[in-house]
Amino acid sequence: MRQNPARRAALLDAAIEVLAREGVRGLTFRAVDVEAEVPNGTASNYFSNRDDLLTQVGHRFYERMEPDPGILAAMLEGSRDREHVTRLMHELVERLSDFRSGYLALMELRLEATRRPELRRLLTERIRADLDFNIGNHLRSGMPGDRTTVILLYLALNWLILERLTLPGVFPDEQIHDLVTEAVAHALPAPGNPA
Incomplete structure (x- = not known):
């Protein structure tokens, strides 16, 4: 798993946008990569699976709402x-x-x-x-x-x-x-x- 905190935050912010627009069914690693404007496969380097991505999106929302x-x-x-x-x-x-x-x-x-x-x-x-x-x-x-x-x-x-x-x-x-x-x-x- 990659550890660049700024890239991880950008991917999570992109995931928030995808979730809001497409719902949970539309939240794929590919959709996050497209939204974040990063190369294909980037999100899968940062999150072990979809559950991990969903969990970290929850954390990121609260980070941003502090x-x-x-x-x-x-x-x-x-x-x-x-x-x-x-x-x-x-x-x-x-x-x-x-x-x-x-x-x-x-x-x-x-x-x-x-x-x-x-x-x-x-x-x-x-x-x-x-x-x-x-x-x-x-x-x-x-x-x-x-x-x-x-x-x-x-x-x-x-x-x-x-x-x-x-x-x-x-x-x-x-x-x-x-x-x-x-x-x-x-x-x-x-x-x-x-x-």
């Missing part, structure tokens, strides 16, 4: 109120929506995980760790709300992003801002206003 350290620092700046949480959720929805191919590739991986136990294990561990990180970060930062608040926002906003990227006519872009704001308001009522 929030900028500035975003994490911004979470600790300013007020600790519902408006601040709302701003952070708007940023999150935009960041994930802007990486359309990555998000759609992740959805393809999630569907494929129902048939591949190793991929299911990887995604379960990674998504659980990501959710636990977000819960811990939220609680440590002193933001209002609790563990359930974070879980409700995770569930609501993930589905909203999926709708936005796959069936944009269901909720047109001009509604997205208001829907994110309302999701936060319902998951995190204003002080003195019970849910």
Whole structure:
């Protein structure tokens, strides 16, 4: 197996694009080579088999979605109120929506995980760790709300992003801002206003 990290990343990025466009059935070593504009056989030098490629694509998506350290620092700046949480959720929805191919590739991986136990294990561990990180970060930062608040926002906003990227006519872009704001308001009522 080849070890050039930049080439491996480029191949994985190409695989994300193929997955988003063609689905799991279209993800072949040849398709990745074509998308990455590398010689035939390059991807097969980097990944031992298709399962290995799928697993590494899952890792690469999360690498690329790691929030900028500035975003994490911004979470600790300013007020600790519902408006601040709302701003952070708007940023999150935009960041994930802007990486359309990555998000759609992740959805393809999630569907494929129902048939591949190793991929299911990887995604379960990674998504659980990501959710636990977000819960811990939220609680440590002193933001209002609790563990359930974070879980409700995770569930609501993930589905909203999926709708936005796959069936944009269901909720047109001009509604997205208001829907994110309302999701936060319902998951995190204003002080003195019970849910």
